Amino acid sequence: MQLSFRAVRSAWPCMIACAAIATSTLPAHAVITLDADFDHGSLQSFSTAGSTVNLAGRDNFYGSNQWRWVYFKASGVNGVNPNFKISTNFAGGSGAIANHNFRYSLDNENWVPFDNHGISGGSFQFSNNNAFAQDDVWIAHSIPYSYGRVADQVAQYKLSPFVSPTISSDANLVIGQSPGGVDDLGRTIAPRDMWGFKLTDNAVPSAGKTQVVLTSGLHANEVLGNHTLEGTIDFLLSNDPRATELRKTTEFFVYPLLNPDGRFAGNNRATIQNPNQDPNCCWSPTASSNWQNKPDLKVSGEAMMADLQTATGGEAEYFIDYHSTISNLADPDDFMFLHPEKGHTADPFWTNFLKETSTVFSLQSTSTGPTSANFGEIELGAAFDATFETAFHPTRGVDYYEELGKDVGVAFFKALARIKADVNADGFVGIGDLNVILANWNTNVAIGDIDQGDIAGSGDGFIGIEDLNIVLGSWNTGTPPPSIESLIPEPTTLSLLTLGTLATLRRQRR
Numbered sequence: 001m002q003l004s005f006r007a008v009r010s011a012w013p014c015m016i017a018c019a020a021i022a023t024s025t026l027p028a029h030a031v032i033t034l035d036a037d038f039d040h041g042s043l044q045s046f047s048t049a050g051s052t053v054n055l056a057g058r059d060n061f062y063g064s065n066q067w068r069w070v071y072f073k074a075s076g077v078n079g080v081n082p083n084f085k086i087s088t089n090f091a092g093g094s095g096a097i098a099n100h101n102f103r104y105s106l107d108n109e110n111w112v113p114f115d116n117h118g119i120s121g122g123s124f125q126f127s128n129n130n131a132f133a134q135d136d137v138w139i140a141h142s143i144p145y146s147y148g149r150v151a152d153q154v155a156q157y158k159l160s161p162f163v164s165p166t167i168s169s170d171a172n173l174v175i176g177q178s179p180g181g182v183d184d185l186g187r188t189i190a191p192r193d194m195w196g197f198k199l200t201d202n203a204v205p206s207a208g209k210t211q212v213v214l215t216s217g218l219h220a221n222e223v224l225g226n227h228t229l230e231g232t233i234d235f236l237l238s239n240d241p242r243a244t245e246l247r248k249t250t251e252f253f254v255y256p257l258l259n260p261d262g263r264f265a266g267n268n269r270a271t272i273q274n275p276n277q278d279p280n281c282c283w284s285p286t287a288s289s290n291w292q293n294k295p296d297l298k299v300s301g302e303a304m305m306a307d308l309q310t311a312t313g314g315e316a317e318y319f320i321d322y323h324s325t326i327s328n329l330a331d332p333d334d335f336m337f338l339h340p341e342k343g344h345t346a347d348p349f350w351t352n353f354l355k356e357t358s359t360v361f362s363l364q365s366t367s368t369g370p371t372s373a374n375f376g377e378i379e380l381g382a383a384f385d386a387t388f389e390t391a392f393h394p395t396r397g398v399d400y401y402e403e404l405g406k407d408v409g410v411a412f413f414k415a416l417a418r419i420k421a422d423v424n425a426d427g428f429v430g431i432g433d434l435n436v437i438l439a440n441w442n443t444n445v446a447i448g449d450i451d452q453g454d455i456a457g458s459g460d461g462f463i464g465i466e467d468l469n470i471v472l473g474s475w476n477t478g479t480p481p482p483s484i485e486s487l488i489p490e491p492t493t494l495s496l497l498t499l500g501t502l503a504t505l506r507r508q509r510r
């Protein structure tokens with residue numbers, strides 16, 4: 001983003017005056033300044049009084065009882081233990097913000113929750129127990145996921161033999177450009193690349209494969225959706241035998257960032273073009289204000305229509321849009337908005353997903369409005385359309401969301417690619433499956449429980465010779481587990497692990 005000096009100054013009315021105040025109350029070297037003028041950064045303004053930093057969040061669209069996006073760099077904090085304050089109005093009221101921890105990062109990469117947080121004196125406050133030991137730290141409302149990170153990820157995906165352009169994307173997996181515009185701080189946000197790609201085993205013909213559409217980043221601040229989607233894609237591209245098998249039966253159409261302008265500009269939910277509107281508003285094919293008339297939604301909508309219709313004649317089986325949310329701290333569940341009346345809760349993807357996770361539940365989707373999921377159902381023909389909400393919690397790091405995303409992939413494997421004889425669901429029929437049969441030999445299990453080996457016919461609840469013969473008849477099919485050698489980390493991986501451990505130790509000392 002190119003900014004004129006005037007634009008920066010007008011967006012940061014407090015920067016000069018507050019620095020002067022801070023000088024008189026802090027040690028000479030500790031002049032705290034904040035900067036949010038970078039990819040995904042967001043803050044309206046700030047002021048300081050001693051080591052207290054008063055924050056004002058930005059006012060672009062947040063809807064009712066929703067959380068907003070704050071992300072900035074604080075400089076001059078070496079030896080200082082700032083107490084940050086922000087209005088409780090900032091996140092739709094005290095109820096929403098009380099269930100939340102701000103996070104900080106020493107490297108703009110690894111994020112840890114502040115030690116203390118809570119509502120006091122009419123404001124939400126957060127701080128650490130000890131002073132920072134370096135001059136620059138990054139602070140955010142959640143775990144950031146910048147536009148640049150999506151761009152970097154897509155550049156990596158492009159190198160995989162299992163990723164290819166869709167009908168609508170070019171060799172760089174670009175489906176078009178966002179419209180850009182001028183944001184609520186008066187900054188010009190340039191148009192940015194938008195992406196779409198197909199992920200499958202191209203050596204297996206497309207005929208007969210199941211089509212799954214995965215999207216994220218429609219609400220600019222809902223960064224956990226992108227972390228979760230990244231976990232799904234990492235699994236789908238991996239050498240895990242389950243992923244290998246799944247790629248043979250399934251085509252994933254992925255659109256990782258539906259609102260790049262809003263994400264880059266640090267918006268809360270909205271796009272730059274329509275800052276006062278929820279972009280999950282307008283995905284109906286019939287409404288007068290539908291996606292086709294909105295430049296901020298049109299690129300994605302047209303790409304998905306072209307990609308799926310060309311590939312399948314307009315039929316996807318699954319459509320999942322990854323979002324994120326804040327839930328009760330004591331009960332931080334993730335959920336999917338589903339339609340039980342359409343059979344979603346009995347869908348094999350969903351039943352298998354529940355087995356993989358312990359934190360996810362379903363919520364009846366009461367929306368008849370034109371959300372992206374309804375676009376998936378109506379325009380793309382998806383029988384299973386869901387909005388996936390992953391919940392923020394201070395004890396959850398990036399690993400949690402990436403693992404949850406992997407669980408999505410494993411559930412798709414079990415629903416769409418697991419063969420019956422693969423009793424232990426590892427993508428291969430061999431000794432592991434035989435051992436399950438033998439462990440349950442001559443016993444009764446729940447009828448049709450294939451995890452326990454009841455695979456003969458439609459299941460008779462008894463584990464015996466018929467089940468054994470199915471395993472032996474499919475012996476050595478599927479993808480064998482990785483060899484022992486490939487499980488030994490490369491030297492570079494080992495050194496990265498060491499660095500990661502050191503970083504963890506440093507953070508724990510704080």
Ligand SMILES: [Zn+2]
Nearest residue numbers: 219222323324
């Ligand atoms: Zn959302």
